Amino acid sequence: MKLAAWNVNSLKVRLPQLLDWLAREQPDAVCLQETKVEDRNFPSQAIEHSGYRAVFSGQKTYNGVAILARESPQAVEHGIGGFIDPQKRVISATVNDVRLVCAYVPNGQSLDSDKYRYKLDWLKAFSSWLDAESKKQARIAVLGDFNIAPEDRDVHDPKAWQGQVLCSPAERAAFQELIGIGFKDSFRLFDQPEKSFSWWDYRMNAFQRKMGLRIDHVLLSDGLARDCKSSRIDIEMRRNERPSDHAPVIAVF
């Protein structure tokens, strides 16, 4: 099974690129973040034309998540169970007997921001909910924009980013809590090039200068991780005209 996560930063703008990419990569399922589109405006028709079924949870301007799959996603659930959140950041569904959790973790803005507090609270709720989910269903993949660079090697300039949002000890601890539940960071199951990143700032020619962060991840439960054949970041998508600032992350098992 081929799975991917991609923060499209506006599905409306990125739709042509997404359709090209689906035709080329032919994943079984892809989890999208930052669709920034209300459900009534979701481009279901174009996506179905490409041979995919979509389930989605969106809002105007911000956030928004979707799961696209060749097979119709089953048992769709919105949000984090037991956690009230008006922001549309999580959608889950079963595809090919695998439970897919598509997540857009809050950014946090900066350590002194209310949004940082919200991010940590959100991550706490997310991990306790996933812990419970993983006891109900063994085959789970958590895919999305985690807005956390787990280690210094996931950061182009660890000194400059030390302690900053996306890299702070509390955020990294929250990521390790997910690993503690039994999830594996699929990307690190394999040898990878140095300076492998999934996001580059639009400004300052950051992509060309390899100034990025690896903050988008595909986490696999133990059994899926054991069967994982490959994981990579499709950085070619960042070379497109009008690219998303994030590249897709792909895992095959």
Add this chain to the structure above:
DNA sequence: ATGGCTATGTAGCATAGA
């Protein structure tokens, strides 16, 4: 160098992203 770039909502800029 606290800027820079992109997208959205909405009609000249404000907000957010990471």
